[in-house]
Amino acid sequence: MIDPGPRSLEELEARLARDLDLLTLPPAEWVPPRAGVLDVAIVGAGMAGLTAAFALRKLGIANVRLFDRAPAGREGPWGTFARMETLRSPKTLTGPALGFANLTFRAWYEAQFGTVAWEALFRIPRLQWLDYLTWYRRVTSPTVENDTALTGLSGDAEGVTLSLDGPEGTGSVRARRVILANGRDGLGGPFIPPFWRDVDKRFWAHAHEPIDFAALKGKTVAVLGAGAGAVDNAAEALETGAAKVYMLVRRKELPRVNKSLAAGNAGLLLGFNDLSDERRWAQNQYIADTAVPAPHNSMLRCSRHANFSLLTGCAIEGARPEGGRLALDTTRGPAMVDFVILATGFTVDWARRPELAELARHALLWRDRYVAPGREGNEFAEHPYLGRDFQFQERTPGEVPWLPRVHAFNYAAVLSHGRVTGDIPGISVGAERLAAGIAGALFAEDYDHHWQRLQTFETPELLGDEWTEAEGF
Numbered sequence: 001m002i003d004p005g006p007r008s009l010e011e012l013e014a015r016l017a018r019d020l021d022l023l024t025l026p027p028a029e030w031v032p033p034r035a036g037v038l039d040v041a042i043v044g045a046g047m048a049g050l051t052a053a054f055a056l057r058k059l060g061i062a063n064v065r066l067f068d069r070a071p072a073g074r075e076g077p078w079g080t081f082a083r084m085e086t087l088r089s090p091k092t093l094t095g096p097a098l099g100f101a102n103l104t105f106r107a108w109y110e111a112q113f114g115t116v117a118w119e120a121l122f123r124i125p126r127l128q129w130l131d132y133l134t135w136y137r138r139v140t141s142p143t144v145e146n147d148t149a150l151t152g153l154s155g156d157a158e159g160v161t162l163s164l165d166g167p168e169g170t171g172s173v174r175a176r177r178v179i180l181a182n183g184r185d186g187l188g189g190p191f192i193p194p195f196w197r198d199v200d201k202r203f204w205a206h207a208h209e210p211i212d213f214a215a216l217k218g219k220t221v222a223v224l225g226a227g228a229g230a231v232d233n234a235a236e237a238l239e240t241g242a243a244k245v246y247m248l249v250r251r252k253e254l255p256r257v258n259k260s261l262a263a264g265n266a267g268l269l270l271g272f273n274d275l276s277d278e279r280r281w282a283q284n285q286y287i288a289d290t291a292v293p294a295p296h297n298s299m300l301r302c303s304r305h306a307n308f309s310l311l312t313g314c315a316i317e318g319a320r321p322e323g324g325r326l327a328l329d330t331t332r333g334p335a336m337v338d339f340v341i342l343a344t345g346f347t348v349d350w351a352r353r354p355e356l357a358e359l360a361r362h363a364l365l366w367r368d369r370y371v372a373p374g375r376e377g378n379e380f381a382e383h384p385y386l387g388r389d390f391q392f393q394e395r396t397p398g399e400v401p402w403l404p405r406v407h408a409f410n411y412a413a414v415l416s417h418g419r420v421t422g423d424i425p426g427i428s429v430g431a432e433r434l435a436a437g438i439a440g441a442l443f444a445e446d447y448d449h450h451w452q453r454l455q456t457f458e459t460p461e462l463l464g465d466e467w468t469e470a471e472g473f
């Protein structure tokens with residue numbers, strides 16, 4: 001008999017509860033409590049933070065709290081600056097489900113809209129993904145403090161102190177371990193080509209910022225970039241009535257092949273961090289150099305507008321205000337526009353994260369260990385050189401003993417661990433590795449407690465009345 005599947009979220013949640021029950025999950029907590037100290041503090045309650053919290057819960061680590069500076073339901077890019085109609089990821093990816101069929105996007109979708117709608121669905125609509133993550137948060141029920149920003153990190157050999165700024169003002173929290181699940185720009189920010197910083201901000205925005213598209217109605221807009229962000233922002237401008245939208249691409253050709261699709265098998269997800277430094281750098285460099293194209297459907301969203309123009313081999317060499325507009329000097333000639341959107345992506349740039357200044361000062365970076373020949377000054381050199389459990393490592397061992405208690409579960413782990421910390425395909429693999437590493441570390445730290453518990457454990461299995469001692473042969 002074919003199981004028609006749950007027909008409502010209530011039914012789905014009952015199935016999920018039974019799955020957990022059958023697996024005796026979550027297990028009893030085993031980490032000895034320390035008054036006023038969290039076992040784990042997670043900065044960021046987006047997909048990565050929520051998945052990490054549930055992976056820890058699966059291992060019986062529940063003295064965990066998440067902090068996110070965004071209001072509840074506004075975490076991550078989905079309902080803020082992301083402007084695509086659908087996710088790029090195939091709808092069948094199981095993402096943060098951590099092996100639970102009834103925790104997948106598909107289960108959530110089918111329970112509400114049925115299997116026919118699922119079959120008909122092309123890709124996951126952006127805001128539906130946010131709804132799914134909101135449901136994921138509800139059913140996995142971590143403790144989250146929203147509107148609460150991390151403003152600093154310090155610590156000692158026993159733990160880390162997080163300085164926080166929340167609705168009740170500023171304060172601090174102690175934790176034995178800290179997970180930075182703070183996103184694509186977690187150790188940096190939007191990449192802004194240097195000369196743009198001197199151009200009057202009235203004329204430009206980064207795609208990562210809020211943009212008043214209604215104000216661009218009837219205007220000429222240039223979008224800089226070759227990837228999904230450029231296409232999505234161009235489409236948004238076109239759909240809200242921009243008179244003309246140019247997409248200006250510095251490369252001679254638009255990238256067409258998404259190389260990272262060939263880098264998603266289990267071997268790679270599990271084995272990447274054991275590769276040599278040379279191979280780890282080379283693989284990331286190759287994907288960065290070949291660049292990831294915009295999805296097919298996103299490109300069509302632009303090119304169906306007659307007032308959309310794409311120019312390749314078009315680098316911007318200068319920009320200056322002229323008569324209330326912006327004059328651009330480009331390698332393909334001069335152009336007058338009203339507004340420019342920089343879809344230039346993100347960069348690892350520690351100076352943009354004052355809350356991580358102490359980490360920045362003392363963390364071992366790739367440039368301390370390995371830089372590919374001829375790539376000096378490359379952004380990858382600034383990535384942290386992480387340990388097996390995503391932990392930061394000290395540049396000078398012993399100098400900052402709390403530093404290895406902080407784990408980078410954000411994009412900047414990509415050079416050390418591959419794509420297991422931000423993108424949907426590998427997030428469960430990353431979260432399981434992170435949680436297992438933290439569980440092992442907490443156990444090792446509390447060894448004396450566990451050793452003593454073993455020795456003082458006196459609950460008998462045999463009461464002595466189950467047999468009679470023989471008197472001899």
Ligand SMILES: Cc1cc2nc3c(=O)[nH]c(=O)nc-3n(C[C@H](O)[C@H](O)[C@H](O)COP(=O)(O)OP(=O)(O)OC[C@H]3O[C@@H](n4cnc5c(N)ncnc54)[C@H](O)[C@@H]3O)c2cc1C
Nearest residue numbers: 044046047048068069075076087088089149150182183424
């Ligand atoms: C526009 C866009 C589209 C994407 N589309 C896809 C896709 O289709 N498929 C795919 O696999 N991946 C996609 N990604 C990549 C990735 O899946 C997303 O970036 C995803 O949001 C990563 O989840 P995260 O939890 O790591 O980060 P986020 O969702 O960004 O969550 C990080 C959280 O940390 C919080 N935070 C940051 N700093 C602090 C601080 N100091 N104090 C407190 N909180 C803080 C933020 O408020 C945020 O809520 C996309 C990324 C972007 C930017």
